[in-house]
Amino acid sequence: MTDTDTDTDPGTVAANTHVQTLEVLEVIAETADAVSVVLEVPDRLVTKFRYLPGQFLTVQVPGATDGDPAVARCYSLSSSPHLDDHLIITVKRVAGGHASNWICDRLRAGDRLTVLSPSGKFVPRSLHQDLLLVGAGSGATPLLSIAKSTLIGGSGAIFFFYANRCEEDIIFASELEEIMVEFPDRFAVRHHLDDRDGQVTRDYLANRLEPYGKCDVYLCGPDGFMTVAREALADAGVPESHVHTEIFQSLSGDPFADIVIPPITEGAEDARVRVEVAGEEHNLSWPREVPLLDVLLSKGIDAPYSCREGACSACACTIRSGDVRMLRNDTLVDADLAAGLTLACQAVPISDEVEIEFDQ
Ligand SMILES: Cc1cc2nc3c(=O)[nH]c(=O)nc-3n(C[C@H](O)[C@H](O)[C@H](O)COP(=O)(O)OP(=O)(O)OC[C@H]3O[C@@H](n4cnc5c(N)ncnc54)[C@H](O)[C@@H]3O)c2cc1C
Ligand code: FES
Numbered sequence: 001m002t003d004t005d006t007d008t009d010p011g012t013v014a015a016n017t018h019v020q021t022l023e024v025l026e027v028i029a030e031t032a033d034a035v036s037v038v039l040e041v042p043d044r045l046v047t048k049f050r051y052l053p054g055q056f057l058t059v060q061v062p063g064a065t066d067g068d069p070a071v072a073r074c075y076s077l078s079s080s081p082h083l084d085d086h087l088i089i090t091v092k093r094v095a096g097g098h099a100s101n102w103i104c105d106r107l108r109a110g111d112r113l114t115v116l117s118p119s120g121k122f123v124p125r126s127l128h129q130d131l132l133l134v135g136a137g138s139g140a141t142p143l144l145s146i147a148k149s150t151l152i153g154g155s156g157a158i159f160f161f162y163a164n165r166c167e168e169d170i171i172f173a174s175e176l177e178e179i180m181v182e183f184p185d186r187f188a189v190r191h192h193l194d195d196r197d198g199q200v201t202r203d204y205l206a207n208r209l210e211p212y213g214k215c216d217v218y219l220c221g222p223d224g225f226m227t228v229a230r231e232a233l234a235d236a237g238v239p240e241s242h243v244h245t246e247i248f249q250s251l252s253g254d255p256f257a258d259i260v261i262p263p264i265t266e267g268a269e270d271a272r273v274r275v276e277v278a279g280e281e282h283n284l285s286w287p288r289e290v291p292l293l294d295v296l297l298s299k300g301i302d303a304p305y306s307c308r309e310g311a312c313s314a315c316a317c318t319i320r321s322g323d324v325r326m327l328r329n330d331t332l333v334d335a336d337l338a339a340g341l342t343l344a345c346q347a348v349p350i351s352d353e354v355e356i357e358f359d360q
Contacts, residue, residue, distance in 0.1 A: 017302060018116040019256050020045055025086060026109050030171045034092040034138065035104050036078060039113065041087060051081055051118035053127075053149035054142045054218065054246070057089055058116040058306040058314070060256050061099040070114075072251045073099040074312050076141040076220075077118065078172070080148035087118075090171060092138035099250070116255060119304045119314035121341060122246040125216065127154025132212040132238075134229050136163040136200075136221030140171050142246055146218055151183050159212050163192040163200050163225060200225065205232035213237040220246040240335045247331050251307045261298045264290055271322075271349035276357045277303050286349050291327065292317075292356065293344040303358060308345045315344040322354030 022045075026038040039057075041049045056076040063069050079088035091103045107113070122142055124131060127150045133143040140162055150156045164170050176189050190208065192200055205228060213236050219229050226245060233243055266285045273286040277296065286295055293315055296303040306314035310328035319340045326332075326346040342356075 016116075016256060016259055018048075018305070019114060020048065020117065021112045021114050022087070024107060024109055024111045024113055027107055030090060031092075031169055033104070033169070034090060034171045035107075036088050036090045037103065037107060037113070039087040039089070039115070048117045049087060051077060051087075052123040053077075053080055053082075053145040054122040054124065055118040055120040055145075056122075056142070056312075056314075057087065057118055058251070058255055058312070059089070059099070059103075060114040061102050064098055069254065070256070071099055072253070072255050072307070074120075074248075074251065074306065074314075076120075076122075076145070076246065078141045078144045080145050080152065082149045082153035084148075090138065090141040090144075092171065097250075114256065116306050116314075117304075119306055119312075120246075121313050121316035121336070122218065122220070122244060124150065124156075124218065126156070128156055129154075130157045130212075130215045131159075132209065132215040132217045133158060133160040133162075134205075134209065134217060134219045134221075134233070135160070136225040137169070138171065138248065139219075139221035139225070139246070142220055143218060144172055144175070147179065147187065151179065151187055157186040158188070159215075160187070160189045161192065161205070161208060162189055163221070164194070166193055166195045167191075200228055202228050202231045202235065205229060206235035209233060209238070210236040215242070217243045218246075219243060220248070222248075241338050243333075243335050245333050245335070246313075247333075249311060249330065251309065251311055253307055253309045255306045255308060259297055262290070262294055264295065264298050271352050271354060273322075273349065273354045273356060275301075275317075275355075277301055278358070286354065289348055291345055292324075292347045296344065303344055305345055310343055310346045313343065316341050317344050317356050317358045318342075320355040320357055322352075323350035324348060324354060324356075325350055 022039040025040050028036040056074045058074050060070050075089035078090040094100045135143045147158050271286040275282050306312045311330045313331045324347040328346050
């Protein structure tokens with residue numbers, strides 16, 4: 001255990017060690033509205049870019065016009081660490097959206113993309129359990145990574161309910177077919193097409209998903225679809241604690257900026273936190289109003305993060321004992337909270353002693 005971690009000078013600016021630049025090897029048109037971007041990881045960065053199925057990259061995209069600041073967006077990896085040599089993100093256009101259209105229209109092989117290393121908590125607990133995947137549109141991106149990883153790196157079987165407006169909108173159509181041929185006993189996809197089957201409704205979905213009610217569920221898609229799917233899963237008898245969700249939303253801050261470490265004054269009223277990051281334990285003083293991530297960064301501890309605004313879940317960690325409260329939370333759902341997750345960038349202590357583990 002490290003009791004005497006070195007303080008970084010409070011109020012100083014530290015380089016953001018998660019920022020890297022990767023070369024775009026290929027941009028693959030998946031549908032008229034979606035592309036996959038294949039990124040090369042040089043040997044020197046292989047460790048920094050190790051990832052788990054379901055995690056995402058944060059990508060920097062130039063501002064709308066010259067002089068506008070760059071924007072940051074998260075994109076899930078559709079590649080699998082068990083199969084694919086390169087990192088692949090898959091991006092679907094959002095009507096009127098800035099970054100998704102820039103990536104679909106402007107990004108080319110040979111360009112360099114500034115990214116943050118992979119993070120996120122939308123990761124299966126085990127690759128040896130049967131999973132129900134429920135997705136719509138670009139929500140298939142992390143689900144494909146989870147499916148490939150389970151089939152190749154584990155022994156679980158997968159049922160994937162995948163909704164789209166029409167056949168032309170199905171992302172990964174041929175890849176999904178190939179996986180079904182390769183794993184006929186362990187992988188099945190049910191394509192739902194609005195123009196053929198009608199809009200997905202709560203009753204319809206509950207009936208389709210009921211046979212898989214004992215599985216852990218990974219759910220990702222547009223807001224309206226997620227609401228219907230959560231209700232349908234409850235009707236199908238799936239306990240909320242089995243439903244894992246990834247919420248797609250745009251970031252507003254700049255996670256690529258240098259880190260300004262706030263002045264942190266330790267005092268007698270501080271809580272104590274025992275925190276495990278990357279297998280190393282630290283025993284630290286935790287001032288009552290300072291988010292855990294700031295405490296860790298001020299000690300030079302390389303914890304995962306991206307947005308630092310409670311929107312992406314990159315900094316999610318598990319409370320092993322004690323109580324905290326979050327200043328803001330736009331990403332963890334009730335099932336995550338019930339599982340003990342919190343956001344390090346927003347968590348401040350309630351109890352005097354807290355034990356926390358970063359387990360992704
Ligand atoms: C963890 C995570 C993983 C994700 N993974 C993926 C993925 O794998 N694939 C994927 O395609 N997406 C993914 N996303 C979503 C992605 O990060 C972006 O949110 C998405 O691409 C839209 O970004 P944009 O810049 O194109 O749109 P934005 O410019 O952010 O606009 C979004 C919407 O808001 C509207 N809007 C913008 N500005 C205004 C304004 N001032 N007033 C009113 N309306 C406005 C736009 O018209 C548009 O409809 C993920 C998000 C998260 C958090
Ligand atoms: S870093 Fe994004 S939620 Fe904490």
